[in-house]
Structures are given as structure tokens and as C-alpha cells.
Amino acid sequence: MDRNGVTLKTINRTATSNRLRAPSIKLLLLWLAPLAFLALFYFFPLGSILQVSFARSESGLIAPIQQALASPAFRDVLWFTFWQASLSTFLTLAIGLPGAYLFARYQFPGKSTLRAMSGIAFVLPTLVVAAAFNALLGPQGLVNASLMSVFGLEQPPIMFTHTLYAILLAHVFYNTTIVLRLVGDFWSHLDPKLGQAAQVLGANRWRTLWHVTLPLLSPAIASAAVLTFIFTFTSFGVILVLGGPQFSTLETEIYYQTVSLFNLPLAATLALIQLACTLALTIVYTRLANRLSRPLNLRPVEFTQRRLTAWRQRILAGAYILLLLMLILTPLFALAFRSVSRFERTSTTTARQGYGRPEWGGFTLDYYRELNINRRESLFYAPPTTTIAISLLYASVTVALALLLGTPAAWALARNRESILNRSLDPLLMLPLGTSAVTLGLGFIVALDRPPLDLRASPLLIPLAHTLVAFPFVIRSLTPSLHSISPRVRQAASVMGASPSKVFRHIDLPLVGRALLVAAAFAFTISMGEFGATALIARPEYPTIPIAIYRLITRPGMMNYGQALALSTILMLVTGFGMLAIERFRIADVGEF
Amino acid sequence: MNRKIILLFAMLGLLTAACTSTPGTLKIMTHDSFAISTGVKMAFETQHNITLEFIASGDTGSALNKAILSKGNPIADVFYGVDNTFLSRALDEEIFIAYDSPMLAEIPDFFKLDPQNRALPVDYGDVCLNYDKVFFERQNIAPPGNLEDLLKPEYRGLLVVENPATSSPGLAFLLATIGHFGEDGYLDYWTRLMDNDTLVVNDWETAYYTEFTRSGGTRPVVVSYASSPPFEVIYADPPLDEPPTAAITADESCFRQIEYVGILDGTKNLDLAQKWIDFMLSTTFQEDIPLQMFVFPVNQNADLDETFENYLLVPKDTAFVSPQDIAAKREEWIREWIETVLR
Numbered sequence: 055m056d057r058n059g060v061t062l063k064t065i066n067r068t069a070t071s072n073r074l075r076a077p078s079i080k081l082l083l084l085w086l087a088p089l090a091f092l093a094l095f096y097f098f099p100l101g102s103i104l105q106v107s108f109a110r111s112e113s114g115l116i117a118p119i120q121q122a123l124a125s126p127a128f129r130d131v132l133w134f135t136f137w138q139a140s141l142s143t144f145l146t147l148a149i150g151l152p153g154a155y156l157f158a159r160y161q162f163p164g165k166s167t168l169r170a171m172s173g174i175a176f177v178l179p180t181l182v183v184a185a186a187f188n189a190l191l192g193p194q195g196l197v198n199a200s201l202m203s204v205f206g207l208e209q210p211p212i213m214f215t216h217t218l219y220a221i222l223l224a225h226v227f228y229n230t231t232i233v234l235r236l237v238g239d240f241w242s243h244l245d246p247k248l249g250q251a252a253q254v255l256g257a258n259r260w261r262t263l264w265h266v267t268l269p270l271l272s273p274a275i276a277s278a279a280v281l282t283f284i285f286t287f288t289s290f291g292v293i294l295v296l297g298g299p300q301f302s303t304l305e306t307e308i309y310y311q312t313v314s315l316f317n318l319p320l321a322a323t324l325a326l327i328q329l330a331c332t333l334a335l336t337i338v339y340t341r342l343a344n345r346l347s348r349p350l351n352l353r354p355v356e357f358t359q360r361r362l363t364a365w366r367q368r369i370l371a372g373a374y375i376l377l378l379l380m381l382i383l384t385p386l387f388a389l390a391f392r393s394v395s396r397f398e399r400t401s402t403t404t405a406r407q408g409y410g411r412p413e414w415g416g417f418t419l420d421y422y423r424e425l426n427i428n429r430r431e432s433l434f435y436a437p438p439t440t441t442i443a444i445s446l447l448y449a450s451v452t453v454a455l456a457l458l459l460g461t462p463a464a465w466a467l468a469r470n471r472e473s474i475l476n477r478s479l480d481p482l483l484m485l486p487l488g489t490s491a492v493t494l495g496l497g498f499i500v501a502l503d504r505p506p507l508d509l510r511a512s513p514l515l516i517p518l519a520h521t522l523v524a525f526p527f528v529i530r531s532l533t534p535s536l537h538s539i540s541p542r543v544r545q546a547a548s549v550m551g552a553s554p555s556k557v558f559r560h561i562d563l564p565l566v567g568r569a570l571l572v573a574a575a576f577a578f579t580i581s582m583g584e585f586g587a588t589a590l591i592a593r594p595e596y597p598t599i600p601i602a603i604y605r606l607i608t609r610p611g612m613m614n615y616g617q618a619l620a621l622s623t624i625l626m627l628v629t630g631f632g633m634l635a636i637e638r639f640r641i642a643d644v645g646e647f
Numbered sequence: 648m649n650r651k652i653i654l655l656f657a658m659l660g661l662l663t664a665a666c667t668s669t670p671g672t673l674k675i676m677t678h679d680s681f682a683i684s685t686g687v688k689m690a691f692e693t694q695h696n697i698t699l700e701f702i703a704s705g706d707t708g709s710a711l712n713k714a715i716l717s718k719g720n721p722i723a724d725v726f727y728g729v730d731n732t733f734l735s736r737a738l739d740e741e742i743f744i745a746y747d748s749p750m751l752a753e754i755p756d757f758f759k760l761d762p763q764n765r766a767l768p769v770d771y772g773d774v775c776l777n778y779d780k781v782f783f784e785r786q787n788i789a790p791p792g793n794l795e796d797l798l799k800p801e802y803r804g805l806l807v808v809e810n811p812a813t814s815s816p817g818l819a820f821l822l823a824t825i826g827h828f829g830e831d832g833y834l835d836y837w838t839r840l841m842d843n844d845t846l847v848v849n850d851w852e853t854a855y856y857t858e859f860t861r862s863g864g865t866r867p868v869v870v871s872y873a874s875s876p877p878f879e880v881i882y883a884d885p886p887l888d889e890p891p892t893a894a895i896t897a898d899e900s901c902f903r904q905i906e907y908v909g910i911l912d913g914t915k916n917l918d919l920a921q922k923w924i925d926f927m928l929s930t931t932f933q934e935d936i937p938l939q940m941f942v943f944p945v946n947q948n949a950d951l952d953e954t955f956e957n958y959l960l961v962p963k964d965t966a967f968v969s970p971q972d973i974a975a976k977r978e979e980w981i982r983e984w985i986e987t988v989l990r
Contacts, residue, residue: 106716181852188857193865215857216848294849299810299989310812313708315978316715316736396885397863399781412863420884430938431684434701492709499716510713510722511674511702589679590713594703601679607852608680609941610875611882615856 084466099497111319118323135303139287142225150233158241170633172231177583180291182622186385216298224292233278240274243352273347277530280339325493332488336481347537393619421616434594445598451517452581460528468536486522491586519587524577531573535566599625678710678728682939721911724920735974743909750928766907772942773873774819775894775901779860782867793898804844807858807866813849820870823902826966877958896962903965
């Protein structure tokens with residue numbers, strides 16, 4: 055084990071000395087496209103809206119920030135925002151890491167389906183997820199109803215709706231896939247020999263995990279943690295719908311101040327504070343990640359994965375899969391089930407007769423059929439085939455853009471971690487995730503308003519906005535693998551006369567092929583599920599699936615509600631198949647990597 | 648490769664810019680609930696030989712913010728969708744230019760809240776309490792008839808309302824209580840309403856589709872619209888002969904949301920924009936409104952669909968709060984409501 059440590063240190067030193075020879079012009083060239091994109095579609099709109107907002111303030115820039123920080127109500131909001139995000143991140147890691155291990159080290163039937171399904175959770179609209187959770191855990195939900203009838207209780211025993219638990223559970227539901235994918239993928243390429251060597255030298259299983267595996271995994275864990283934290287830190291729908299009126303976070307306050315009160319100076323103040331928190335966090339993260347990551351011998355999965363053979367392993371794996379199924383898949387199944395069920399109020403008396411509770415009245419495909427009928431000859435009606443096509447089109451553009459822009463940036467970061475340029479740019483890349491959709495949406499209106507870039511009413515804005523969110527995910531998916539490629543391999547190739555682009559094609563690309571797929575899957579799911587930014591800029595004739603769901607669920611009548619759930623089920627299926635298709639994709643002929 | 652992408656973007660930008668400046672296009676900015684039938688849109692397009700382009704811009708507040716922030720260089724020629732709770736913001740920011748449409752003669756005066764006709768009324772919807780008829784039949788108690796009834800012990804724990812800070816019907820219901828009980832009385836009413844175990848949620852969808860007994864929840868009275876009961880019939884599954892719910896419309900217990908349209912200052916299509924507004928107020932468009940947008944025409948000559956004739960209860964008197972008061976006191980009222988109800 056010690057010897058291993060020495061080796062790692064030596065390699066680190068090699069990496070450091072490599073910096074001095076690296077040509078910074080090349081680094082700048084790599085950064086050109088990603089930075090131009092961010093400058094034009096992120097920093098320029100953001101700067102414009104902040105400027106316009108503070109121009110409306112009578113007391114300047116500093117006073118509102120001081121006022122906000124001095125107000126106890128605001129400090130409560132800030133504290134709660136941090137608190138729920140920390141708890142959510144911790145729980146997501148706790149649930150996700152065993153799964154990442156299972157997915158990384160073992161082969162078992164149904165694995166890719168299970169992984170694809172965990173990604174489905176990522177795309178579902180909050181209103182629909184809330185409905186699913188309430189159908190299971192609400193006061194009249196399945197769990198409470200069965201507990202009440204089994205134990206003869208008068209009151210529902212589980213208080214779930216509008217509690218912190220609801221927020222946490224929903225965040226775990228949405229974000230577990232981040233840990234499964236980012237950590238699971240990285241883990242699957244870790245050479246098991248390192249752990250085996252430790253065990254040969256006498257370390258037990260737990261010591262090996264603690265002293266060898268976790269330190270090696272830490273860059274990927276840190277990536278997953280920082281993404282989950284920022285995602286939950288800026289969570290909007292979950293807090294509003296599942297948390298209820300008792301809870302507010304910075305993001306919900308920004309929305310309230312902007313939309314409801316049109317207090318732009320205060321909204322901009324809150325947005326700046328949120329950005330400052332994100333920036334502080336990502337600076338800590340990048341420092342940490344740079345210290346943690348070390349070059350490794352990444353291995354193709356056929357060398358690292360085994361079948362589940364021992365009974366003990368099978369039982370543990372089975373128990374975990376069961377937990378994952380309960381957590382992520384029961385709400386999905388509840389939705390799918392509800393979308394093919396008719397509910398009627400029968401005359402039969404039950405324990406809850408007083409409420410006249412609608413009872414299950416058999417299966418029906420009415421809602422799916424109705425989706426295909428434009429009963430009111432509405433101009434903005436779009437059949438599911440069209441909404442699916444539109445969503446897939448936006449998602450493909452997002453995947454292409456995010457990968458084209460993210461890969462050079464991630465590569466530049468990995469080539470030369472110690473350079474001042476990289477160290478200062480890295481934290482900035484995460485900022486789009488920490489920016490509220492409503493602030494940025496108004497920024498587009500203010501900034502992109504002159505030809506040739508009058509994009510205010512352009513459908514192009516949708517994939518651009520999606521790419522902004524996907525971009526940090528692409529970077530964070532790629533960097534752990536790229537960092538870990540031993541510089542010696544690259545140096546060897548260079549010495550043998552390979553050009554930098556050849557080194558990239560033949561060394562980097564095969565080794566990070568799998569990470570590219572993970573990045574593509576993230577970009578795909580982000581685009582498929584995005585609602586906030588899309589709603590602000592959608593052309594009504596071309597609704598995405600989430601927009602079409604929203605139109606249905608905001609109208610009274612069981613036929614509308616049923617159709618909303620049917621379309622949600624379609625969104626789940628399309629996303630699931632999309633993820634499976636991405637998983638099957640192969641890069642650079644390295645087979646299952 | 649990277650340069651190509653930038654070039655591609657520049658080209659796409661130019662392309663969209665080129666498309667947007669085509670003459671003969673009238674652009675209409677709307678909130679995301681706007682809808683129209685294909686036939687009605689085509690009628691206007693053929694009559695004036697132009698193309699209509701609709702730009703959905705999020706919920707009412709977001710869409711209005713976008714219109715305000717693009718003042719002087721507007722995204723569209725016309726903005727539809729500002730309601731009386733946001734009207735003062737639109738007028739104060741001076742985004743509209745006045746237009747005395749001849750069609751205004753067919754619209755009752757109480758809809759016209761802007762005397763200068765910068766914002767012209769198009770449609771209205773009443774936010775009212777709805778109750779679940781089945782629940783009250785089974786419990787064998789009379790449903791509540793007005794706001795005061797909800798304080799009675801027999802209606803304890805039956806009501807679910809939406810948060811006025813996050814929900815448009817929630818704000819409308821708060822305004823109904825302010826209009827009804829006055830600025831001095833509404834907080835007292837809310838205190839007693841909360842003592843009678845009222846549930847508050849953030850959005851209409853949760854209130855109506857999760858908490859309302861009609862959908863399987865535990866609360867048989869919900870803040871929704873006067874139009875919800877007829878839509879329960881129109882969009883029923885399985886089909887229904889009559890609404891399973893009813894609206895409480897007596898004694899100034901509802902708040903009327905009126906939606907307005909206006910010509911955006913800076914338009915280069917003033918003539919067409921005026922024609923479009925005349926068209927929106929004409930019976931052709933007005934009769935298309937209910938089944939497309941779930942709200943009702945302000946033009947008194949517009950005929951309603953049979954279902955509405957049978958099942959729609961239109962309140963005779965609604966609680967009134969002026970747009971100026973709403974603009975001036977919205978923040979204060981919501982803050983006081985939060986202090987009273989949520990703390």
C-alpha cells in the first residue's frame with residue numbers, strides 16, 4: 055500500500071513538471087469556443103439583467119445586499135437553503151454510492167434497464183412527481199390507506215405531504231442517478247488490483263475501502279456531490295410543490311420578488327448572493343478535486359466486473375436493488391398505472407365512505423387515445439408524435455452542442471490543471487447551474503435584442519438554454535476520467551511522434567469514451583425534462599413534452615388530468631429508450647468500456 | 648471545428664433575424680394559457696393577407712416582465728394576457744399605446760378598468776370556492792353558501808386554499824376576502840379561517856388534483872374557478888351528465904380576474920395591431936374563447952356553448968379591489984397574510 059502511495063506521488067510530480075512545458079496558446083485555443091459560448095449566452099445576459107435591475111434601485115448596489123443580509127427573515131431563508139441542500143446531498147450520496155459500487159463491479163441481468171430507469175426520474179415534471187408521491191405517501195395514499203386498514207387506525211400514520219421529508223425524498227429521487235452515473239462509471243474503470251494488493255498486504259475489506267478505494271474515487275464523488283448540491287441548492291419546483299408554503303429557498307424568493315412583486319433590485323441582490331454561494335462552493339470543490347485526483351491506470355470494464363456468484367453478495371445486491379426499486383421506480387410505476395386506470399365513485403361503502411373517494415374502476419386507454427384527438431381544433435394542439443419529435447430534436451441539438459463545447463473545455467482542464475487560466479476558469483463553468491431560470495430568462499430579453507442576435511422569440515434559445523444547464527454536467531462527467539489518464543501515456547505517444555489531435559483520438563477518446571456517453575446521457579435527460587426556461591421562450595405551436603404536460607395539468611377535468619399522466623408516461627418511455635440507445639452507443643472501437 | 652460552430656451560430660442568428668423582420672407578420676406576445684382555434688386564426692390571416700405569429704412567454708407575471716424589459720424595442724406588436732392584478736404594473740411602466748377600439752361599445756363598462764384604453768378587456772374568469780357535491784350528499788350536510796359559512800364548526804377542516812404569493816387563484820381569493828371584509832377585516836377572517844383548520848398549498852394543481860375530495864383528497868371545498876364545474880363535464884372521464892362539483896357564487900364571495908390586451912409601444916405595425924384588437928373583441932374571437940382558454944368573453948353579444956348555459960354560475964356581484972390598490976398594496980397584503988396564516 056505504501057509503495058502504491060509513493061508511485062502516485064511520483065506521478066503527481068510528473069504532472070506538475072509537465073505544466074511548465076505546456077504551450078498556453080493551445081490551451082487558449084481549446085477554451086475559445088466554450089468561453090465564447092458562455093460569454094455570449096451566459097455572462098452577457100446575466101450582466102445585462104443585473105445592470106438593468108440595479109439601475110431601477112434607488113439605493114444603489116451595496117445597500118440592498120446589506121439590507122438583505124441584515125434581515126432575519128432572509129437569513130432564515132439562506133440557512134434553510136443550505137440546510138436542505140446539504141441534507142439532500144448527503145442522503146443522495148448515501149443511497150447512490152452502494153448502487154454505484156454494485157453497478158461498477160458486478161454484472162447482473164437488467165442492469166442497463168435499471169440504470170436507464172434511474173435516469174427517467176431526472177426528467178419528470180415536479181407537479182407529476184408530487185402527484186405520484188402523494189398517491190403513494192399522501193394522507194389518502196396507498197401506504198397510509200393500507201396501514202390504516204391493517205392496524206385499524208383512525209388517522210393516517212405517516213405525515214409526508216408538506217414536510218422536510220418530502221423535499222428530501224424528492225431530491226434523492228431526482229438526483230440518485232447523478233451518483234450512480236458519475237461515480238458508478240468511474241468506479242467501473244478503477245483497476246481492482248489496487249484493492250486486491252491492499253488485501254494481500256493484510257488490509258481488511260473496510261480498510262481497503264476507506265484507505266484505497268474511496269480516496270481513488272474521491273474526484274468522482276466530489277463531482278457528483280457538487281452537482282447534487284448546486285442542483286438542490288437552486289431547487290424550485292420540489293420546494294414549492296412538495297415542500298409547500300412553509301418552506302422557501304433563495305430560488306423561490308427570487309421568483310416571488312421578480313414575478314409577483316417585480317422588485318428587480320431585490321431579486322438581483324438575491325441572485326447575486328445565490329451566485330456567490332455557488333461560486334464559493336465550486337472554488338472549494340475545484341481546489342479539492344485538483345488535490346484529490348491522480349493519474350491512474352483506467353481499465354476496460356471486462357477486467358473489472360464480475361458476476362454475482364456468492365449467496366451473500368446476491369442477497370445484499372438484491373436488498374439494495376429492492377430499495378432502489380422502491381425509491382425510484384414505485385413512483386414511476388404509480389404514474390404509469392394511474393395513466394391507464396379509470397377512477398370512479400361507486401356506491402359501495404368502504405372504510406373511507408364519507409369522502410366518496412374515487413375507486414379504481416378498471417383499465418382504460420382513453421387518455422392515450424384522447425391525446426391524439428384535437429377536439430377543439432386548437433391551433434397549438436400537438437399530437438404526442440409531434441411533441442416527442444420536438445423534444446427529441448431539442449435534446450439532440452443540446453447533446454451535440456454540450457459535447458462539442460464541453461469536451462474541449464474538459465480536455466483543457468485536464469491537460470493543465472495547475473495553470474492560472476484553468477484554475478480561475480474552472481469554478482466559473484459551474485455558475486449556470488447556480489443561476490435561477492427566471493433571472494437568466496429576463497437576461498436573454500434584455501441582452502439578445504439586436505440583430506444579428508435578436509433571439510428573444512427564437513426557438514434556438516431553447517437548446518441554447520438547455521446547453522447552459524447541461525454544460526457543467528458534461529464537464530464534471532469528463533474531468534474525473536480525463537484527469538486520471540496518466541500523462542506518461544500521452545508523453546509516450548508524443549515522443550513516438552503523435553500529434554496532439556492524434557493523442558486525443560487514440561489515447562484520450564478511447565479511455566473516456568464511456569464518460570462521454572455519461573455526459574451525453576446527462577445532456578439528453580436535462581433537455582428532455584427542462585421546463586422553466588422552455589416555458590419562457592417556447593413557440594406555442596411547437597411544445598415540448600413537459601410543456602404539453604403542463605398545459606393539460608393546469609386544467610380542470612379528469613380527462614385533462616388523465617392525459618397529463620399519460621403524456622408523463624410517454625415522457626418516461628421516450629427518455630428510457632433514449633438512455634438505453636445512448637448506452638448501446640460505442641465510441642472508438644474499444645467495445646464495452 | 649470550433650470556428651465553424653460559431654459561424655453556424657452567427658448564420659442561424661442572421662436567419663432568425665431575417666425571418667422576424669418579414670413584412671406582413673403581426674406578432675402577438677401572450678402568456679402560456681393563450682389558445683385559439685385554427686379556423687379563427689386563419690379567418691384573420693386571410694382577411695388581412697398577413698401571418699400571425701404567437702409568442703408564448705411564461706405565466707402572466709413573467710410574460711408581463713418580458714414585455715416591460717423590452718419596452719421601446721418590443722418583441723411583438725401586441726401583448727395579450729395582463730390581468731387586473733397586474734394591470735397597474737403594465738400601465739405604470741407605459742408599455743402600451745392607447746387605442747379607442749370601436750368594438751369597446753359592445754363591452755360593459757365595468758370591465759374597462761383603464762379609462763385611457765391603453766389596455767382593453769378581452770375576457771374574464773371568476774375565482775370562486777368550489778365544493779364536491781358527492782361529499783356533502785354523503786355526509787348529509789348542506790354545502791357552505793358564502794365566505795362566512797366557512798367559519799362554522801360543521802365546515803371545520805374542509806377547505807383547501809392556495810398561497811397568494813405563489814398562485815394566481817390564491818391571490819384572487821385573498822383579494823376576494825379583502826374586497827369582501829375590507830382592509831380592516833380580512834386578517835381577522837383569515838385568523839378564524841385558520842382556526843377552523845384550513846389547509847394552504849402553493850399551487851392550484853396540488854389543491855385541485857391532490858387535496859380536493861373529488862380527486863381523492865380529504866378537502867371537499869377548494870379555491871378554483873366558477874368555470875371549473877362545467878369543465879368537469881366537458882372533460883369528464885367517464886362521461887358525466889352533470890357536474891360533480893359546484894361553485895359558490897353568492898354574496899360577493901368571488902374575485903373577478905379580467906384579462907387585457909394592448910398595443911406595444913414601438914410597434915411598426917400599428918394599423919394591423921389595431922385591426923387585430925378589433926378582431927379579438929369581435930364575436931368571432933370572443934365565442935372561441937371559452938373552449939380554448941377556459942375563460943369567458945367580455946363582449947355581451949358573444950354566445951356561449953350549451954354546456955355553459957346549463958352549468959355555469961356567473962356571480963352577480965364580485966368582491967372588488969381596484970388595480971391601483973392591488974399594485975400599491977400587493978406586497979403588504981401578502982406579507983400580512985403570510986404573518987397571519989403561515990407563521
